[in-house]
Amino acid sequence: MSMLRRIIICCVLLGLGACGTADPNARDNRLPPNANHVFPEYGVVQSIELVQPNDGRSGVSPIAGNVYRFSVRMDNGTFRYLVQADNGNIRVGDLVRVENGILMR
Numbered sequence: 001m002s003m004l005r006r007i008i009i010c011c012v013l014l015g016l017g018a019c020g021t022a023d024p025n026a027r028d029n030r031l032p033p034n035a036n037h038v039f040p041e042y043g044v045v046q047s048i049e050l051v052q053p054n055d056g057r058s059g060v061s062p063i064a065g066n067v068y069r070f071s072v073r074m075d076n077g078t079f080r081y082l083v084q085a086d087n088g089n090i091r092v093g094d095l096v097r098v099e100n101g102i103l104m105r
Contacts, residue, residue, distance in 0.1 A: 040097045040098065040099040041075070041097070041099075042074070042075050042096070042098075043072040043073050044093065044094070044095055044096070045070055045071070045091065048069070048087065048090070048092060049069040050067075050068060051066070051069050052066065066085075067083050067084065067085050068085075068087045069082070070083075074098075084102070084103060088105060090103060
């Protein structure tokens with residue numbers, strides 16, 4: 001087989017290998033099946049409200065004292081509303097992370 005023919009065959013094979021596409025329905029094999037992973041979400045704090053627990057909107061008992069309700073615009077454009085007893089020194093405009101339902105800087 002001539003050298004030119006070998007080069008042409010190699011180029012064709014390499015070119016065909018580069019044409020493959022990933023299956024969009026394929027599962028990510030790096031994660032074990034049935035794994036309960038919770039990934040953090042990111043967003044920007046839009047507002048912070050001091051809420052009295054017995055106003056019917058906070059979802060906590062009157063024993064808890066004052067709580068803060070945070071309105072966060074998530075990176076995907078949706079809004080999340082979180083209620084926490086501690087504001088964690090978080091301010092309006094801060095980039096925050098929501099992990100397991102808890103707001104963090």
